[in-house]
Amino acid sequence: MTEVANNAARNGVWGTDHPIGVAVLGMGTVGTEVVRILRDHADDICNRVGAPVVLRGVSVRDLGKDRGLPAELLTTDSEALVTRDDVDIVVELMGGIDPARALIKQALDAGKSVITANKALLADYTGELAAAAENSRADLYFEAAVAGAIPVMRPLIQSLSGDRVNRVVGIVNGTTNFILSAMAETGADYHDVLAEATRLGYAEADPTADVEGYDAAAKAAILASVAFHTRVTSADVYREGISKITAEDLETAAAVGCTVKLLAICERVVEGPEEGGKESVSVRVYPALIPRKHPLAAVNEAFNAVVVEAENAGRLMFYGQGAGGAPTASAVMGDLVMAARNKFFGGRAPGESVYAELPIAPIGDTPTRYHVNLQVADRTGVLEAVAGEFAKHGVSISTVRQEGHDEGARLVVVTHHAQESALADTVAALAELDSVTSVTSVLRLEGTEE
Amino acid sequence: MTEVANNAARNGVWGTDHPIGVAVLGMGTVGTEVVRILRDHADDICNRVGAPVVLRGVSVRDLGKDRGLPAELLTTDSEALVTRDDVDIVVELMGGIDPARALIKQALDAGKSVITANKALLADYTGELAAAAENSRADLYFEAAVAGAIPVMRPLIQSLSGDRVNRVVGIVNGTTNFILSAMAETGADYHDVLAEATRLGYAEADPTADVEGYDAAAKAAILASVAFHTRVTSADVYREGISKITAEDLETAAAVGCTVKLLAICERVVEGPEEGGKESVSVRVYPALIPRKHPLAAVNEAFNAVVVEAENAGRLMFYGQGAGGAPTASAVMGDLVMAARNKFFGGRAPGESVYAELPIAPIGDTPTRYHVNLQVADRTGVLEAVAGEFAKHGVSISTVRQEGHDEGARLVVVTHHAQESALADTVAALAELDSVTSVTSVLRLEGTEE
Numbered sequence: 001m002t003e004v005a006n007n008a009a010r011n012g013v014w015g016t017d018h019p020i021g022v023a024v025l026g027m028g029t030v031g032t033e034v035v036r037i038l039r040d041h042a043d044d045i046c047n048r049v050g051a052p053v054v055l056r057g058v059s060v061r062d063l064g065k066d067r068g069l070p071a072e073l074l075t076t077d078s079e080a081l082v083t084r085d086d087v088d089i090v091v092e093l094m095g096g097i098d099p100a101r102a103l104i105k106q107a108l109d110a111g112k113s114v115i116t117a118n119k120a121l122l123a124d125y126t127g128e129l130a131a132a133a134e135n136s137r138a139d140l141y142f143e144a145a146v147a148g149a150i151p152v153m154r155p156l157i158q159s160l161s162g163d164r165v166n167r168v169v170g171i172v173n174g175t176t177n178f179i180l181s182a183m184a185e186t187g188a189d190y191h192d193v194l195a196e197a198t199r200l201g202y203a204e205a206d207p208t209a210d211v212e213g214y215d216a217a218a219k220a221a222i223l224a225s226v227a228f229h230t231r232v233t234s235a236d237v238y239r240e241g242i243s244k245i246t247a248e249d250l251e252t253a254a255a256v257g258c259t260v261k262l263l264a265i266c267e268r269v270v271e272g273p274e275e276g277g278k279e280s281v282s283v284r285v286y287p288a289l290i291p292r293k294h295p296l297a298a299v300n301e302a303f304n305a306v307v308v309e310a311e312n313a314g315r316l317m318f319y320g321q322g323a324g325g326a327p328t329a330s331a332v333m334g335d336l337v338m339a340a341r342n343k344f345f346g347g348r349a350p351g352e353s354v355y356a357e358l359p360i361a362p363i364g365d366t367p368t369r370y371h372v373n374l375q376v377a378d379r380t381g382v383l384e385a386v387a388g389e390f391a392k393h394g395v396s397i398s399t400v401r402q403e404g405h406d407e408g409a410r411l412v413v414v415t416h417h418a419q420e421s422a423l424a425d426t427v428a429a430l431a432e433l434d435s436v437t438s439v440t441s442v443l444r445l446e447g448t449e450e
Numbered sequence: 451m452t453e454v455a456n457n458a459a460r461n462g463v464w465g466t467d468h469p470i471g472v473a474v475l476g477m478g479t480v481g482t483e484v485v486r487i488l489r490d491h492a493d494d495i496c497n498r499v500g501a502p503v504v505l506r507g508v509s510v511r512d513l514g515k516d517r518g519l520p521a522e523l524l525t526t527d528s529e530a531l532v533t534r535d536d537v538d539i540v541v542e543l544m545g546g547i548d549p550a551r552a553l554i555k556q557a558l559d560a561g562k563s564v565i566t567a568n569k570a571l572l573a574d575y576t577g578e579l580a581a582a583a584e585n586s587r588a589d590l591y592f593e594a595a596v597a598g599a600i601p602v603m604r605p606l607i608q609s610l611s612g613d614r615v616n617r618v619v620g621i622v623n624g625t626t627n628f629i630l631s632a633m634a635e636t637g638a639d640y641h642d643v644l645a646e647a648t649r650l651g652y653a654e655a656d657p658t659a660d661v662e663g664y665d666a667a668a669k670a671a672i673l674a675s676v677a678f679h680t681r682v683t684s685a686d687v688y689r690e691g692i693s694k695i696t697a698e699d700l701e702t703a704a705a706v707g708c709t710v711k712l713l714a715i716c717e718r719v720v721e722g723p724e725e726g727g728k729e730s731v732s733v734r735v736y737p738a739l740i741p742r743k744h745p746l747a748a749v750n751e752a753f754n755a756v757v758v759e760a761e762n763a764g765r766l767m768f769y770g771q772g773a774g775g776a777p778t779a780s781a782v783m784g785d786l787v788m789a790a791r792n793k794f795f796g797g798r799a800p801g802e803s804v805y806a807e808l809p810i811a812p813i814g815d816t817p818t819r820y821h822v823n824l825q826v827a828d829r830t831g832v833l834e835a836v837a838g839e840f841a842k843h844g845v846s847i848s849t850v851r852q853e854g855h856d857e858g859a860r861l862v863v864v865t866h867h868a869q870e871s872a873l874a875d876t877v878a879a880l881a882e883l884d885s886v887t888s889v890t891s892v893l894r895l896e897g898t899e900e
Binding site for chain 1: 806
């Protein structure tokens, strides 16, 4: 404790006699784990910060529930808690926009540092919150908001701050990855697997935010913002969910050596090949085929992984548990120790960096490869007619595979990179062809070198 | 530039009129890339730091060589360079103990922050250097010292600072991983592959530091120090290299669904199953069999990967390029931007954390599983005799596989966890048995649940 005493003497405010006070808002899965770690590992945390870190209170919705905590630590009055004089750091784990947004702002305005795991809030209001933090010289940390326990915000914001990130591709939603992995493994239907996921606790009663890609889109916005030093909000993210993925899609994917994953893709787009071409940022979330050999293809069940491609670092991958109480609490606690050290030693978390102000590329301008599955009449000339429609719309074909089938034949067309709009026109035209019974599925293909 | 001007006004010392000065010591592969990035991306770096960062000089051994830099930036006098008044941050990339050690100390004593990639120096002298940094309130950053571009120091020191790390296992040497991957793929002999690696520039003319595991051991010491808040030096690391690995070892490994990797293993050892048992740290580097399904088995060629297991975060993996000019420079530049921000905003890098002071477990006390290959006489009773020796020395057998062979038979024994000393005694006794022609190889087996 000599070091702590020395620091206390040097830093004046905090020390053994005046610990750093923490308020936790919300005691769900993650909040419960944060409170446990704070109480069970107080000695380690004190040693790592340089001063004791003490839990001042936890705000909950229901005071009646037994949480194994002294009653005086619990309150329903979040506002009173965050403004207490003996609270130096606020950990927001209640989720949702309101009242989290106002409470965080109140805390920051009062000079208290804030740790949050609230991706929905950050995806839309980082600008406002970061300005409040900047104004009062407080910290705003949010490692836990993306990919749970996996350190990805700090590597992007700090470790890669001297590099130029070109691409971030991640599996950042555990629920959808659990569903797609199970569909790939068992051949079962989407709705059956979703029901099973709900039963096992991997999907919520209302799974919309996960399965329709809203959660992944919020994370994509946060990732893109820090990767490209540009403010990206959830409205800037093109989003498709997995609810239309069929057992047949997974089967087709397997037949071509691929699997289907819900990807969050953040890409720097450079127009014109020459250095100094006009730059923009493409941010999108959709299910896509990826080759089995791609490092993200092996990420199964509820795990998350993020691949970062930077000019000098090359390709990096970060893998681990993207959700769950203890893993997410690990990320929160890392931020908490850093925020407490900053209070004690007088440092600052890096603030929002949006100097690049790159424009957002519309999805229609973002070329991707496509995998188009057609049910066609089994007669000569079909391939020619189909190929003709692709050519007419300027979509270049990479491979075509024709398979005999009970009722007619199946054509699987894989394109080179094509504009979303050109592909959509092609598909509409294909559906009108006499020889095409139906366009069974259209899936994007990612992770290949063309 | 308004923000920069504001900060300059607020921070007094640095700003547009008074940039942050950088000295680079050594202009080899990494130094050349750091200098290139500093000059080519000055605008981005200025925006990310908040103030301009300017290269003051580079120390080299040979002034005659053309490096595409103005002559006034080059010097052979490193000492004069690091003590210049207009140098705020020193980037040490010369390698080796002397004169790097004295130069870094000189810089830190003068209050200049230091970024280094010098693992050999850090593995033995972090204590001394960290004390100098602490004393003058300067920063000492070393992300690039372990696993090149892969952010692993910052995640361990910061992101996991609120968690309890139990294990760090990594492939942290690209040369040996290139050699072992090539041996596994081609079936070629160690010496032939080493010659090829040298020709391709993956191995140095004198490959000792890499192939005998000294480089990996230095990195293991650095990883263990930060993971366990305990000062670990290279002398504390048990070390075996890969120079005795044979083509037959790789073949045997493949036959049992494994591959051979040079692993750096840092482990918290808890004696007694109950919470609060006596703890120690085991740090070791050796080639070991790992199952093909283990995430590290897929790390091939010169790539690096580090798996971290923490109490709350669970298992995390970090993957990327562990060496090379640009990747290592990316890690250096991230540290440089952070150190420059600290100068500008008044923050501090986390210092050395060694409060836990855990003892080092001797290798003899560290149980691992073994894979023992024996050439035996092809007659009844051999298996019984061999099994008897294992039992006599208290080494429990997991599986035995017997194979017919041209000259006699081959026995492959896989043990449960056993003490190094007990296994060594067993092997000595086996060699004495009439029915045992030779003990072909003894390899450790890692990455399995027993």
